[in-house]
Amino acid sequence: MGEIYQTKAIFRIEYELIKNIKTFRDDRGWSQEFLSSKMGFAINFVGKCESLDQPEKYNLRHVGIFQKVLSLKSLDELFPDGIPKDEQIVIRYKKVPKKKADGTPSKLMENEVVEIVVADADTKAEVNKHNKK
Incomplete structure (x- = not known):
């Protein structure tokens, strides 16, 4: 199955925002670079996020900025399934080849989510310690 990586603990709302913006972007046929440019940021900004x-x-x-650039009537549109619970999660993922327009694998890699786990109290405390430094 390949090597499994994991993120540091992040808030579920951050992850859901990333997923939802990607969906808006994909639905419009916009590249990461195009959205970065429309937002007025460095060309690789959206890709990093x-x-x-x-x-x-x-x-x-x-x-x-998303509301303006995506022409959203309400910020609620950013979370069509409602605001997620305020919990921290750890995302386990693997790196897989991106698909080219013709469906064949590319040499470029992307992340594929394998599992999302609610961070335990010890992980949250450790994250908070590091953030205070």
Whole structure:
């Protein structure tokens, strides 16, 4: 099955926002680079946010930008299934080849989620210690 990697603990709302923005982007046929450009950020910004092995994530400042760039009537559209529980999760994933337009595997890799686990109290405490430094 290949090597399994895992993220540091992140809040479920962060992960859901990443997933939902990716869906909006894919539905419009926009590349990561195109959305980054429309947002006024570096060309690789969205790619870093969508990658599980990168520390960059969307924040509150980006929410307003998404509303404008995606022409959303309400911020509720960013979370069509409702606001997720305020819990931290760890995402286990593997790296798989991206698919080319013709469906064949590319040399470029992407992350495929294998499992999402609610972080235990020890993990949360450890994350908080590191964030205070």
